[in-house]
Amino acid sequence: MNKKDADIIVIGGGIIGTAVTYQLSKKGKNVLLIEKGDLCNGTTGACDAYITPHTKAVGPSLDLCIKSQEIWKTLEDELDEDLEYEHNCGGLQVCQNEIEFELVSENAAKLKKGGLEVHMLSINEARKIEPALSKTLRGALYCPSAGKVNPFKTTYAYMRAARKNNAKSLYHTAVTGVIRDEGQVVGVNTDKGDYYADTVVNAAGSWGGEIAKMLGYDFPIVPRRGQLIVSEPVAPLINTTMQTGMYMVIKHHPEMITDERVKRLGIGYCIEQTKDGTILLGFTRELVGFDKRTTLEAIEGIIQSGIRHIPMLKDIHFIRTFSGFRPYVSDNKPLLGSVDGALGFFMAAGHEGDGIALSAITGVLLSEMITDEKLSFNVEDFSPNRFIV
Numbered sequence: 001m002n003k004k005d006a007d008i009i010v011i012g013g014g015i016i017g018t019a020v021t022y023q024l025s026k027k028g029k030n031v032l033l034i035e036k037g038d039l040c041n042g043t044t045g046a047c048d049a050y051i052t053p054h055t056k057a058v059g060p061s062l063d064l065c066i067k068s069q070e071i072w073k074t075l076e077d078e079l080d081e082d083l084e085y086e087h088n089c090g091g092l093q094v095c096q097n098e099i100e101f102e103l104v105s106e107n108a109a110k111l112k113k114g115g116l117e118v119h120m121l122s123i124n125e126a127r128k129i130e131p132a133l134s135k136t137l138r139g140a141l142y143c144p145s146a147g148k149v150n151p152f153k154t155t156y157a158y159m160r161a162a163r164k165n166n167a168k169s170l171y172h173t174a175v176t177g178v179i180r181d182e183g184q185v186v187g188v189n190t191d192k193g194d195y196y197a198d199t200v201v202n203a204a205g206s207w208g209g210e211i212a213k214m215l216g217y218d219f220p221i222v223p224r225r226g227q228l229i230v231s232e233p234v235a236p237l238i239n240t241t242m243q244t245g246m247y248m249v250i251k252h253h254p255e256m257i258t259d260e261r262v263k264r265l266g267i268g269y270c271i272e273q274t275k276d277g278t279i280l281l282g283f284t285r286e287l288v289g290f291d292k293r294t295t296l297e298a299i300e301g302i303i304q305s306g307i308r309h310i311p312m313l314k315d316i317h318f319i320r321t322f323s324g325f326r327p328y329v330s331d332n333k334p335l336l337g338s339v340d341g342a343l344g345f346f347m348a349a350g351h352e353g354d355g356i357a358l359s360a361i362t363g364v365l366l367s368e369m370i371t372d373e374k375l376s377f378n379v380e381d382f383s384p385n386r387f388i389v
């Protein structure tokens, strides 16, 4: 029998790994988080920060997001830190023309049926909420309960709180293998040595597929690049979270797109202003592997789309670009839970463009699963075993 370094090893120091670490440490578990870089080294350090239920597919994904929002509401108090969390800043999905408006209206009807409060607004009504919107637009879907948060602050706050509960972390340490003793997972190999525990959680985001492969599983998690541009800090301009109607088509039904450029770049305009005044304007959805470059073609497309929706953007200086890798899964659902054939191995990866919103509930659910408690949400639809044939 090998020595035990922890009860549970969590691989990945993004918002998911730290949420899981914190929730387990709160239950008295001895947790070791292993991260190949620093905290926020991956997608959590290169994203937007919407908590938007209206962008989720109606059904289990929407229900999971609503459940997560309940946890978000009390998280700042619980972690005792400012996470720049805004619960009801509201979200708009803006439509350029009648076709988009009809498509978004159809989705609004489904969202209402799914239990979410949303309203379809004329452009004049939408401009009462966001005066900067162009008068030439057709209208918008409005979701009052959409919110936003600072993902960096949340990840660091989770880890600080976990440390108070005796969780440990190893940074600049890459997991290179998962150690098995017959059917039971007992630890990990890293570039700094081996570490042992009864349970291993794969929270490696877009790299979650690579970790699962170390145990012989072929889970379809691939990086979907998102390029964003960032402005200098400016006076308050944007109050809500905002995307285009096209965003939903690109996210959930890319097969419906016929335009080659839109298909390749997947530009579904979205905009957000952070507390310090910078504007994040995005973004693309591209399947280009782990290529982190930003491209002139995409930046131009994002800016053009941005100005069409918010003409005042043409007078603002955009000062840098970056990209991140959404952990994309072919059926648009994260992999949450135990894995058949590998006792003690849990997946918490594949959240695509929803990982910030869903991190709160993911942490809670994984901690409930690992400690064999009654689950606060039925995770059947998210079981990794759906991909084991």
Ligand SMILES: Cc1cc2nc3c(=O)[nH]c(=O)nc-3n(C[C@H](O)[C@H](O)[C@H](O)COP(=O)(O)OP(=O)(O)OC[C@H]3O[C@@H](n4cnc5c(N)ncnc54)[C@H](O)[C@@H]3O)c2cc1C
Binding pocket: 011, 012, 013, 014, 015, 016, 017, 034, 035, 036, 037, 038, 039, 040, 041, 042, 043, 044, 045, 046, 047, 048, 049, 050, 051, 173, 174, 175, 176, 203, 204, 205, 206, 207, 225, 226, 227, 228, 282, 283, 323, 324, 325, 326, 327, 348, 349, 350, 351, 352, 353, 354, 355, 356, 357, 358
């Ligand atoms: C442009 C863009 C906009 C987005 N906007 C939103 C949004 O508005 N709302 C929302 O909810 N979500 C959004 N997302 C998605 C969200 O950012 C991700 O779903 C989320 O950050 C995933 O978190 P994670 O912890 O699973 O992954 P990550 O943050 O990538 O963390 C995984 C960690 O695992 C580490 N790792 C990988 N391999 C190893 C290894 N072998 N050993 C040790 N460590 C390893 C990595 O270094 C990384 O730090 C957006 C994403 C992008 C790209």
